[in-house]
Amino acid sequence: MPRPERPLDQEDTDLVAFAADLRQLRVTAGGPTYRQLSATAGYSPAVLSQAAAGRKLPSLAVTLAYVRACGGDTEHWRARWQAISAAAREGEAEAGPSPYLGLGSFQAGDADRFFGRDQVLTELLALVEARRFVGVFGASGSGKSSLLRAGLVARSAAAGQRVTVTTPGPHPLLACPTGVDLLVVDQFEEVFTLCRDPAERAEFVAAIVAAEGGVVIGVRADFYGHCGRYPELVAALRDSQVLVGPMTADELREAVLRPAVRAGYTVETALLSRLVADAAGQPAVLPLVSHALFETWRRRRGTRLTLAGYEEAGGIRDAVASTAEQVYLKLSPDQREVAKRIFLRLTALGEGTEDTKRRVSHETVSGTGPEVGVVLEALVRARLLTLDRDGVEITHEALIRCWPRLREWLTEDRDRLRAHHQLTDATEVWRSLGHDPGALYRGVRLAVAKDTLTEASLTEQEHEFLARSAKAEADEQATARRTTRRLRQLVALLTVLLVVAGTAMVTAINAQRSEAEQRNIALARGAVREANALSAANPALARQIALAAYRLAAIPETRDSLLSINAAPYASRLTGHTASVGKVVFSHDGRLAATASDDHTAMLWDISAPHRPKEVAVLAGHSEAVLSVTFDRTDRKIVTSGADGTVRLWDVADPARPRQTAAIEQRTGKVNAAAFSPDGQLLATANEDNTARLWDITDPQHPRQTSVISRHTSIVSWLAFSPNGQLLATASSDNTARLWDITDPRSPRERAVLSHPAIVSTVQFSPDGHLL
Known part of the structure; x- marks a missing residue:
């Protein structure tokens, strides 16, 4: 019969509670003896008994073997062990500064410990x-x-x-x-x-x-x-x-050993071999190695850095995530929400590239919550953030790649995060310009910010920026309404004058015919001058005034004014972009228009009622000016190209809810134009690197490049497919247009070179394909 276990100490400590819970886990598993546990755990009965004795914290490996043998949750016990281990380390006095920097980059003052x-x-x-x-x-x-x-x-x-x-x-x-x-x-x-x-x-x-x-x-x-x-x-x-490039094995050994030796520490041979093996063939691994070494140093045995300490820290792959997760879990629920807001503000979302860190001001971070000071102190102490007089930033982008919780936050709602980052930047610009009203949001940007962002996520400065923006827009709309009201009053006045003049003419037609006619003519001529002055700014009102003037006095001046104003084109303005508009195209059914702007967006407009065009949707995603926008033959797809070197495909089957299906990062400089083939199976792009490229878009979510056309000696500015889709015409700044046979898109053949005395900016086929 096995001997009963020695009672635990009566001290109320985390270590004693840990041992008591281990014992309870064995009871829950049916009370196996330590000899029986040993057969499953792979450790001796004495080692397993000591693990639950409560005198000292067992190693992580022994703890997990004990838990597995009892059928327990290893991840739960790993987290408990790490928390107790970290608390114990914080109580130890450090012998001196660490020879390793962790996630931080070396500075000029660290040259004496920069090796490899x-x-x-x-x-x-x-x-x-x-x-x-x-x-x-x-x-x-x-x-x-x-x-x-x-x-x-x-x-x-x-x-x-x-x-x-x-x-x-x-x-x-x-x-x-x-x-x-x-x-x-x-x-x-x-x-x-x-x-x-x-x-x-x-x-x-x-x-x-x-x-x-x-x-x-x-x-x-x-x-x-x-x-x-x-x-x-x-x-x-x-x-x-x-x-x-990555360090060689010898360089990595030098980078690990020499800082430790210089600081009076030794590195176990097994640890050095394991580090070199774990880092071999991995790109971007140096900050992870440095952080793993820093955490290993914190778990040192005297002056010795051990393999056990390295494994306890989580190794290269898990050390960063483990540190971040431990710091995060020690925070209160409110503090965790503040930490989440801080990390999201400090991450710049990539467009076709990896997410990167971004520096923000102290004022921006200080508005993320009431306990931001406590949270910042914890994150800076763990070397996850860097805080200086200029601002706050993530210490290294390795944290963005390696911490699963942060990756999950960043993928939850990227559109909202992008809108929030844009608001933060706009607020900083507005403050730097002395609260200039011209830097406030208006129109679509204000509507997106108000609809997308919650008040709880905004700083005091961002709240003020949005409030001022809303007030400025409301004031401008009120001014516009007052102007319209005055114009309507003028129309009403002219109408009253018309009625008065008509009544006077009826009552005094016999005695004062000549005098009334002259008065009406004078009034009508004044109205003609008013209508002509308004014809450019407000053609609709000018038409009404001209008609009233003609009815008042049908003389040549009023008739000519009425005819000329009605003959002028009726222009409807499309307002919404915040920078110049470079391209406008119409859908084949004439119900939609699309515009491309230097404000990094394209916009869709409902023009089924040409005098009352309506904004339908904003196509956002480009990081620089949008240079072209094109509908396919079915009007269900749109392609945009931009100065950021990307081409983006959009599903606009529901124009009010466009959906980006693919983004092509060409790395060829600006993409000046893009066009669909008549059958919608091919996409052609005109590029700044003197090439045109053909893409198979049979699967619109996975475009595949089929060929590169590279005969031009300067920028390809435009291109067009023939109506039958068998020819492609390209225009270039090298003073030529060229015709290509693309019957086989994988191997285009040049059919003709059309020389010009100057650059060729655009090309287009006639509807029958016989003329170019």
Whole structure:
């Protein structure tokens, strides 16, 4: 008969409660002996007995083996073990600063513990010495920022150079210093993800390319194609690029060992081998390695970093997520909601690219909830966020990729998040302009913000911005109503005058015929002048006044005015875009119109009543100007192309609820035009890289490129299919139009070259296909 277990201590501690619950779990499982548990768990009876003794916390591996043998929930017990372990560590006095940074990038002051990048640093220093402008490219997490700051900046500053490091942010021109020997622009991709003004973006690129001193830009590799949209940037980067790839096994060993040895720690051989094996072949792994090492250091045994501590932390794959989840679960329910709002505000949503981090001001973050200070302190202490005098940001984008809870938040409602980020940026601009009324929302943007965003998610400044926007729009509408009312009063006055004049003429027709006629003529001539003055601004009212004048006095002046005003075209204005409109197209049935604008949107309009056009829907998704918009033959599909290098397919079977079915990221610079084939099976695009491309869109959700047409020597500006779909015509800035036989879309054949004395901006076939 087995001996009874020793009673637990009477202390009310987490460790004693943990042991008591382990014992209860064994009772619930039917009370097996420790010898019986040993056969299933793989540990000796003595080890399993000690795990539930309450004297010290067992290892995670022993705990999970005990729980599995008793049929318990391993994830629940893993979380409990990690919480107790973390609490125990917080009570220990740290011997000194960690030799590892965690998720944070190395700064210039960390150069003495920056190891493993000697080869690429030597290459970069030599290139900076030889070239005035250099680009450093690499995947997120490849170590670009650390190489630039702890490598290049530290070495250059030590050599006596004046060096400035900056990140672009939403207004890169404000972060463009002058009078330095070397300007380092880290996270250059923010020019494309955070800066919303194409003009400011282009001006910033031109400024750094023309800078007097040396310039080095650090760019995430998936934004390489975006750089190709600026010719001056392409020229500056030619033969001046460094690619930061993954570390070799030897480099990784050096990066792990040398900081530890320098700080007086040792690294178990088994841990080093496991780290190198786990990191092998994984892109963007360096911040994960650094964080796993930081958490392993927190779980060290004396001065020794162990494999057990590494596994306890969750290893490379789970360490970041584990840290974030532990910090999050320690917060109260209200604090968790504040944390969620903070992380969503600090993430920029990608358009065809990965989501990225974004820096926001202290004022913006402080409005996310009443306990924001407590939450920020917890997140900064865990190195998940970085807080400085300029603002708040996620420490590294690896957190966005690796924390499942954050990924789930980001996929819940991306349209709402995108609208909220746009509101935050607009509020910042409005505040920076001294609350200029011209920066407030109006029209569609105001309606979308009011319909999409909840009051609880907004900061005080955002509340004020929306309230001021609504008031400004209401004031403008009231002014418009007053103007209309005055015009109607004028019509009523003229009508009264007409009645009075008619009555006077009837009562005094015999005695005062001549005098009445002259008075009526004078009134009618005045009305004619009023009608002519209003004909451009308000043609409908001008028609009414001209008709009243003619009825008052049928003289040549009133007749000519009435005829000329009625003969003029009746223009109906389509208002809704916030920037210039470059393209307008009609559906084949004439019931819809589509417009493409520099405000990054296309819009659908119901024109079934031409004098009363109505806005139907906004097609949002492009990050730069929309250059073209086209209906297919059935009017059920639309394609848009943009200066952001993307082509987007839309299902508009229900025009009021358009649905994007696909987004094609071409990486060819601007896409000037796109067109459907008559049978709707092919899509053709005209590109800034001197090519036209054919796409199979039989499956509209998965377009597939079939061929590239590359005979033009300059930008392809427009293209068109023949009515039978067997020919494609392309127009180009190389002064030619070309005809292509696309009977086999996989192998287009050139049929003719049509030369012109100047650039060819557009092409179109006649309805019978005999003329071009």
